[in-house]
Amino acid sequence: MGVAPFSALLRWLASSRSAQAASGSQYVPAPRDGSLTLPEVYNWHYQHNPHQRVFLWHDHTGPVHLTYSDVIPAAQRAARYVAEAAGIELVDDMTPAKLVVILAASDTVTYATTLIGLSLAGIPVFPITPRFSASVVSKLVAVSGACHIFVSGEAAIQELAQEAVKVLSLSSDNTPGISIMPSYDDLYRVQSPLHPLPSRRYDPSALAIITHSSGSTSFPKPIPWSVRCTSNYSIVDAARDYVNEVTACPAIELFHAWGIMFLSFLPMTGYIMAVLPPSSPAVVPTADAVYQCMTECRAAYALAPPSLITQWSCDLNRYPYLRQMKGIVYGGRFLSRPVGDLVVKNGVRLHTAYGTTETGLISTIFRATDDEDWEYFEINSQLNGAILPNNDAEQSYRLVVTAGPTQALPVINSEIDGKDAHVPGDSLLPHPNKPGYWKVLGRVDDQIMLSTGEIVYPSSIESQLCQDERIKGAVMFGRGQSKVGVVIELDYASAAKEGEHDCVIDIGDMVMPVVERVNAMSPPYARIDRRLTIFAHESKPFTYSLKGTPRRALVMKDYQPEIEAAFQQYNAEASQTQSVPLIPL
Template identity: 35%
Template sequence: MNPDDHKNLPFPAPPPTQGLSTKTFRQPPMDGTLTGPEIYDWHMKYSVDHPLFVFADEQGNTRTINWPEAVRAVHRSGRIMQSLAKSIPVARPTFAIHAASDTITYFTTIVGIMRAGYIVFPISPRNSAAAVAHLISRTSTSHALVGSEPALQELAAGALKILVDSEKAQPGMSNIPVFEDIFIDDHEETFEPLPPYKPGWDDPALIMHSSGSTDFPKPIVWSHYRYLLAGYVPFLGEQDLCGQRLACHSMPMYHGMGLMQTLWTGCAGLVITAFKPHVPAIAPTPELVITGSVTTQSDIVFCVPSFVEAWAKNPEHVRLLQQTRGVLYGGGPLSQTVGDELIEKGIPIYILYGCSECGIISPVLPMKSGKDWNYFKIPSGIEKRFLPDANGNAELLILASPGKYMIPNILNTTIEGHAAYATSDLLAPHPTKPDYWKVFGRTDDQIMHNTGEKTNPAPLENMLNQDPHVRAAVMFGRGKFNAGVLIDPRPGFEFDPADEAKLVDFRNKIWPTVERLNEFAPQHSRLFKEVSPLTPPSFPPRPSR
């Protein structure tokens, strides 16, 4: 099999698990008749009364946006892109999005770019200017849509300057559209749709980026074939999610878990609840997210582990969670204690596991949640292998097999004569339930935070090790909000850590190096001065290679 040739690959029939009792959602054909962007036009005709978005205003009044209104906004977004593309000498330009816009506007802009026939590349605004410049250059991005916030404008300008100084091609830049630009109260007869467009299955649809393994983030191209396969994920679960409200108040659309919603909604009929569109976007906090989720009558709260751990400390938040059907978390490890406590209080906890190179690998959602909430069974429609280590854990490999529900976007190994992607994720088997696994760690040094972000310590540790005062540096922070570092001073600079004055003096000596590190690192990997420097850190050992 040529993994980059999808012309003759079959589309597997999705299991009959979704939309079993709906009266408003009509499941689109998923046999290759329609590409992902074309599914939106389908729903404009066949799912007229089915909601796509729900949000609440400051008074708690909710507004529902059904598919026809949303699709008209998609087309308006696409027309804005077509206008920008007139000055671009490329047939299918790549539009990067470097913004922290509200969920609904960002979602609609992503789909609008693809519906216009272009490639969309959401870039995390937490990256450094150097990383943004690297990603733009690597992908030959033609135009960047930038958030209007001063910090984002400054970051984009810094990335542009790096490209200019290195004599590399610079993209055009403009502000990302706002909600009022694309959601307009008009009548059907005044709507001017985009012309029909059918991309090839091998054509790029979107680009994600990794958090990086040894240096800058790496772009990961998703073809239209693989993008449509991502819409099969809800069908591999055991619950009918059609019409269920998924609270995405805290899930950024530039993250893979947010991007997948552009297909899950269209293929399975999920409904997205979010904050009211606003500029600047409402910053998610545990208080605002749980309140917004309940106000919009969300069924499942979708978030990263740090929010769940914050809610567990607040009895009122726990009470609000008990009004939902549970929490779906992903991106990093959730405290075992917190998960167990919420399960005991009747709040189902569901794990979402996947990677940008492949997509979502765990079922969404299993039939029930219980004491084994952090274990999952990989669906049989995904071809996988396990490479065991000496400790009883195993690295997960996903094979590129035709006719399956997942084909990796990157192939980095072979097994049994088949091309595959080695995830570098170590999974631990359930002690008594065959074929059930939980995420244990990494075969590389990546640190998974409870925010869904990852820190790649090797290049950062190397920068610290070059400081003349440092003999060795080791970063930590798995399951924590941010990264920390242990420093072993060079001979001649040792001191008693109980002497706070000497500790502060040593930290100040190495701080210029830390500042250079922070200029290089993404926001979630930066180091900060602790208020209580004598508090010993707690961190698990890294998995053995």
């Protein structure tokens, strides 16, 4: 599809200027009608909003900010740096460029600026998490056909890239080169004059970026996003006015689809991204560092992973500032219900966002109003599709996202009414009293169907178990049985701090009260039986996904003998305790 048809097809969308313009006459919002691709939106801001703040952080000198007049030239330098190292010719037409991989732990500003520059130059990029093994990285690099890998300065990451290329060389003669990522100084602290990129047109169907799945349910999969896809995903429901609102994202991960999406929202919403100070190596986003970033930058909003919210919830000193904020949003993993209830009870405006790599953001960034229903989200009005009943006992629903003018689908796994569609695979539950409010029950693939016909969604229960620092991971089981059990991997280091690392049984007794507390919040059929609680062996550790959750299928395979033995013993004990009915004479 050419550029003109693409623009005409999308121009019917919201033609009026965004309501966000009311926030100030100096800011000119980019068109939200789809007439501009995402790289064209960045150029729009460079022309119309050169002094609009993009990034903000606080260092020893005080607040520091970068505007579009800083970021876009730096992004162009990043693109030229990459092109020169990888031997890519920069052209002014829609000729596809070779793909490059980023395998780095660079600071947010440097990483984001590089991604923006590659988008402007039309160079497709595949950001890969440095948490993967060399074997996984080599397979992802191979399937992408990358010509070059850019790494950050950490020795461990450089060794990871070298090992991945070494593994790749065993099966291919065409291996990519390796170069160091551009640094913040390379991009922003230069004296030489800027050499602008060639002015170019963008083919909406061309590959822009490859994202990878987290590996929660299977081997990490590369998922290609076209220019049209990235442009569609950047336009989200403006349920709130974010122009000039400081939004803290210091824990954002730009090798993950979640981080890439939040970066793409920035030019379409006008929010200012507060980050940790640029440095090499990058500052680790600990709970203290992230909170300090929020307070020093006076953030109105924040994106935070559930692990950080959990740590803040235990510190009363955090609440005075947290309750001043307009909202904190989390996503990607479940947040323990007791933790969420606690922070909301203390006046924090907590929100959940929901999306997938295959569909983009499904929810709004924040709900339109603040209330105590923090587990629920509202559907993003830009989304095409339908919500259909699963016809199960829980009265749950499934979302079907359909391809359309505002919705590109990089992965198609269904069809509805003759249209290509994608079904994310999560079961949703409507709010009992608020139409339009939904929450995620869990993945359909993970659900445990008991012999009684009842269905257990394990993810939220497992997440609540793992809120205890002594529990590293938990995987529930019981499909086809009358009861559910769990395999728990203990964090022996945490237990040892308390002098309780005598034996697994002792630690097991120690954490059983945690299981009992979680049981008290679960429906009767989803309660874990003590006799079906298995503790993982140190010789058979869990393997984890990018999200930090256990890879369920592998754990179930590794512990199948223990699970079968536990049920054999449980069933034997149950049969012995059953009373024999008397036969009347």
